Amino acid sequence: MPPRVKICGLKRPEDALTAARAGADYLGFVFFERSPRHLTMTDAVRLRDRLPHGPERVGVFVDPDFALLSAAVDALDLDWIQLHGDETPKFASLVRARFGLNVIKALPVATVADVADARRWYGHADALLFDAKPPATPDALPGGNAVSFPWELMKGQDIALPWFLAGGLTPDNVAEAIRASNAPALDISSGVESAPGEKSAEKIEAFLKAAKSPI
């Protein structure tokens, strides 16, 4: 079965439509002010009725408060909440209970010990997302840095939740990433952009083609 694919950091309805037509399973929207992909609440409300139906909608947050989550859930009719900061398992459980939505917890990975951290989230999150650790630079974001970790770290891991491979994926490296990691789902942002925050229709289509039919 081909991996499920999330195209993240969408801001324009035409990019969401391109992703949906090309076979994306999830559409991701970033609510983090420092990101070039940040969606303001005003823009989110405008976007809502122009989004395609079919793919599930994921809001991406970094150590959010409940007011932000509530506004974004309402604005975009979200299906999933992705926590991409230093949130605790207890906080993830509270979010699930409060909103009745699925939670994806992003985990930063550099070594196999970071992958083993997954088990802390069993019973608290509905899916996990393994992303590279952010570079140690002042301007680095918690995610969306176009940085990969060694995909082989995931191979043969017994992860008891659905999981996404993320970080530095591109149309050119995704077939190798799938082979190396056996990932059941993939998440991409920078690799389908022409500039930070600007999605490329050609790259979205190329990524989905390569991800859904790896050689």
Ligand SMILES: O=C(O)c1ccccc1N[C@@H]1O[C@H](COP(=O)(O)O)[C@@H](O)[C@H]1O
């Ligand atoms: O994309 C962002 O700007 C972002 C900001 C804050 C937290 C998470 C963010 N993105 C997530 O990171 C992955 C990997 O990004 P990339 O493909 O390496 O650019 C992305 O898909 C989002 O889930």
